Amino acid sequence: MEYSGERFVAVYQLTGDETSARLKANDLCLEQTVELPDALVTDEKIRAHVFGRVETLTLRETDLYEARISFAVEIVGGELTQLVNVLFGNISIKPGIRLERIELPPALAQKFRGPRFGKKGLREFLGVRARPLLCTALKPMGLNASELADLAYQLALGSIDIIKDDHGLANQTFAPFAERVARCAEAVARANEETRGRSVYAPNVTAPAPFVHERALFAKRHGAGALLICPGITGLDTMRALTDDDRIALPILSHPATQGSYIADRTSGISHSCLFGQLNRLAGADAAIFPNAGGRFFFTKDDCRALADGCNVPMENIAPIFPTPAGGMSLERVPEMRAMYGRDVMLLIGGGLRSHSPDLVENCHYFRELSETI
């Protein structure tokens, strides 16, 4: 077969001195492709095209290099699963290598739809012109479907844009998926009629593989207006397939559960920007939920800024998406988040929305007011 000559680039941070970094870069070229020592590959076409190629190796700081490695688009076969494998499969098991970012040529990017809505589409869908989008979560796990629906009703009366399930709400007997979704969607619709608002309910469709689309279709039929999924649990491609399903066609919120290990160690794993920004976008999320700096988790402000950049960086046909800082945020933090992320952000406050005052609807209005103030 003939190769097009089109290549995509993966940028890695490599730890070590120049010799060690060069060894790592050269190793990457084989490990992520032919998985054989150089000497065992004699086919000239494979050597010329299938081998990864070190395009540049640049010193960033002492014992920290950046390698740009290119791969033929043909080795991906147009599939997200194999793209992820080339970018990070075996290399995940070697120390001192972190995937920083990806650069896809149009020929490869166009294999993927990316977010169905993206920033612009989601604003239109929700009817929110310019202010930050507001999001909250139904919790705690253990409430029954009626109790969750009562909560959803209050939150929709408060005009929160997206009222999502907590990501631990699955299909437990205390609030089975079907009953919960039907009741919560109905409650949000009822509140919308009263407020003439456009709040949407986003149930969690993180589910066993055979049920993801089934639950999403059920949710759509019963009036859900968006969906929540944890791609770290279901696999990124399950989220992509959900986005691509024209029968569903709802905005997708991506939740970071189990993905913390990829960003736990600054010398390995995947950068915040690439994992939560670029890969989420390739896999069709319209909003990337992440733990904001200064909450219950350990992201730094720089991590969060980089992540927001990954949600926005140009990627050919792949639309930008909403960074969605969360994880223990409170109303008091809104002005700071507004200053840090600007207006193109989705603000997610869960428990913090309830503790502000006993009047939940009033707290929601205050959330909106704060979010519109610079």
Next chain:
Amino acid sequence: MEYSGERFVAVYQLTGDETSARLKANDLCLEQTVELPDALVTDEKIRAHVFGRVETLTLRETDLYEARISFAVEIVGGELTQLVNVLFGNISIKPGIRLERIELPPALAQKFRGPRFGKKGLREFLGVRARPLLCTALKPMGLNASELADLAYQLALGSIDIIKDDHGLANQTFAPFAERVARCAEAVARANEETRGRSVYAPNVTAPAPFVHERALFAKRHGAGALLICPGITGLDTMRALTDDDRIALPILSHPATQGSYIADRTSGISHSCLFGQLNRLAGADAAIFPNAGGRFFFTKDDCRALADGCNVPMENIAPIFPTPAGGMSLERVPEMRAMYGRDVMLLIGGGLRSHSPDLVENCHYFRELSETI
């Protein structure tokens, strides 16, 4: 609703002094369940049943504690995706917490089939009574389907038990899945007729979510005798669903691509034993491929022993599986692996099988001979 009182246990390693470890343990009980501060949960039933519970907190060494935390089986709803979420979802994003092992009561373990074959079943399936199982890989990526089939033919003439695709073989134009599988399965069958052997071909079905079962069914129809999948890429539950599909009913080999980040940092992530042993088993793998100590990757001997333990530890109805050391192994390493893992192991040698001598079939026979010698 009523709770059964049945609880499962997750054992975590917590880093820090006693105060800090206790804070982490208590935090886990809320973070993995209600995701609300204690004071915001007033429902007595939720407090009594849904909250995680610290059963014991034990000092292991200076600044290293082990916490046994129990959760009500009801919060899992019988789904592997939600079990993974409770065990490790948000906690993956907090430092100094590592999931060490899980203890499931029969009521929860029985929700899962586990491996369809397991050690005993796989030995019967392959007709191998007592010696180690032998495995190798078709590579490099870039060969066409005929070239890969020629290789498969040689390896089957050499009586390797399982001849698997390299996990980078997906559906690329240079060796499209359908053509590759048909040709390789035919080549292995042809060699089996000559040797009266029982080698099987295991194609890689790591694929976009909508195609996994489709490709597995195609492979089965065309004579594949096992399947390879990367649950780190597809999601663990996709592997489980594959195992559970009675139309397929083939042995499953699990490949660790992208899972390295979970074990990169000894103070966070998931233990080798739990990730590659216990979780692979719950998700239906019959063999767990992993990078052996002293190969191209950085697992230590202790890591590998712990991993093999996780493949064997009693787990109610969930069968033990074959640890499958790999990742740059050579024929010279066989006696050492045999000594370390005993006979209940699957030995996987890829490139190393080709470099021993120019006669590939002879190298395979030598592999078998070495594996049978203690």
